[in-house]
Amino acid sequence: MPNILFYKGYTQYHNIGDQLINKSLLAFFRQFSRVVVSDKGMPDYYTEILALQEIEKSSSQPLEFHLQLLKCAVKAIFSPQQQVYFLASPPGDQSTTSNVTGLKYILSGLFYLLLYLLGVRIIKIGFSLGPLSPLGNIGERFRALFVRYYYVRDSLSLQYAQRLGISQAKIFPDLCWTFQPQTAPLPAQATGLDSRPKVLLSFRSAVHQDSADGYQQDLLQLIQALVRQNADQYQFEIVYQVASDAAFSQQLYAAIKPDATIHFHEQQLGLANAHYYQSAAAVLTNRLHVALLAAKYGCLPIIVTDINKHVKIKGIFIDAGLQSLLLDTQQEAQDITSQLSDILVQRQAHFEQLERAEQHYNTLSNQTINDIFIT
Numbered sequence: 001m002p003n004i005l006f007y008k009g010y011t012q013y014h015n016i017g018d019q020l021i022n023k024s025l026l027a028f029f030r031q032f033s034r035v036v037v038s039d040k041g042m043p044d045y046y047t048e049i050l051a052l053q054e055i056e057k058s059s060s061q062p063l064e065f066h067l068q069l070l071k072c073a074v075k076a077i078f079s080p081q082q083q084v085y086f087l088a089s090p091p092g093d094q095s096t097t098s099n100v101t102g103l104k105y106i107l108s109g110l111f112y113l114l115l116y117l118l119g120v121r122i123i124k125i126g127f128s129l130g131p132l133s134p135l136g137n138i139g140e141r142f143r144a145l146f147v148r149y150y151y152v153r154d155s156l157s158l159q160y161a162q163r164l165g166i167s168q169a170k171i172f173p174d175l176c177w178t179f180q181p182q183t184a185p186l187p188a189q190a191t192g193l194d195s196r197p198k199v200l201l202s203f204r205s206a207v208h209q210d211s212a213d214g215y216q217q218d219l220l221q222l223i224q225a226l227v228r229q230n231a232d233q234y235q236f237e238i239v240y241q242v243a244s245d246a247a248f249s250q251q252l253y254a255a256i257k258p259d260a261t262i263h264f265h266e267q268q269l270g271l272a273n274a275h276y277y278q279s280a281a282a283v284l285t286n287r288l289h290v291a292l293l294a295a296k297y298g299c300l301p302i303i304v305t306d307i308n309k310h311v312k313i314k315g316i317f318i319d320a321g322l323q324s325l326l327l328d329t330q331q332e333a334q335d336i337t338s339q340l341s342d343i344l345v346q347r348q349a350h351f352e353q354l355e356r357a358e359q360h361y362n363t364l365s366n367q368t369i370n371d372i373f374i375t
């Protein structure tokens with residue numbers, strides 16, 4: 001295969017959302033290019049999730065990853081039939097308040113410049129952008145000068161990139177939209193068990209590190225109210241998809257249990273057992289990839305968070321026409337409870353919109369990847 005793509009795949013390895021979007025992205029790239037992934041320090045379970053072959057691991061070669069990239073770029077100068085690509089950063093969330101990180105952006109931009117001069121086509125794809133520190137804004141604008149394919153995953157990030165002067169920025173949908181899950185048949189429900197539809201609760205304790213205290217308390221009180229108000233019609237169960245959410249999940253369970261019937265699912269949900277979402281009618285969450293992964297299994301994703309502070313989710317859901325599934329914790333609890341009831345009653349209509357968005361994003365994603373490697 002004439003194309004070769006070098007991929008610095010460092011990410012939060014334990015995070016199911018990051019596993020999901022990186023796995024989906026590699027599946028796209030493998031259709032058009034040989035892949036070399038910088039696997040130094042990657043845990044074995046993560047390389048297995050990505051289905052990395054030995055030949056795809058940079059550690060299978062004697063040279064360090066960046067030296068392999070530079071060597072291949074120099075050789076390609078004399079081999080016009082081969083095109084070298086560099087995926088500059090993994091998909092996900094790119095935001096920082098640190099000027100030190102902004103300085104690192106500038107330094108990495110110097111490396112991008114070298115690759116650019118060697119004819120390497122640099123890709124940034126499938127990420128949310130901003131907010132950045134003042135130096136972060138400068139650094140991102142500088143290194144974007146050398147990025148040929150610059151694709152953010154929502155319109156709010158696109159507007160941010162355009163304000164920075166990144167004129168080539170376009171949208172590539174979150175990679176969870178194109179994930180194809182392996183569904184499993186649900187076991188038959190035993191006679192006499194609770195027949196009310198199940199609603200899952202899956203939450204992180206904060207949107208950002210500096211918002212933990214007030215955000216967490218407001219969230220606890222709101223979820224307690226939502227469960228109490230809907231306990232007659234629905235059964236509620238707490239689950240967690242990210243290991244770091246386990247402690248807050250236990251805290252949530254302890255807070256709700258004295259006032260309402262609530263269950264706690266002890267086993268962490270991951271890609272291997274995500275079919276558990278099939279058991280529920282809906283999930284209330286403030287995690288993007290809990291929402292999008294659950295939707296793949298017929299579980300309606302409902303976002304409950306401070307919407308204006310959670311720009312990543314806000315942009316993606318609005319772009320998909322799913323703004324009615326956003327419940328803002330800054331509203332009165334009674335209003336949110338009423339909205340939730342309406343959403344659950346109109347569940348089928350919301351899923352039809354989800355399916356339309358998914359079809360559109362699948363088409364757009366395939367066209368974009370094709371354009372990168374064919375043009």
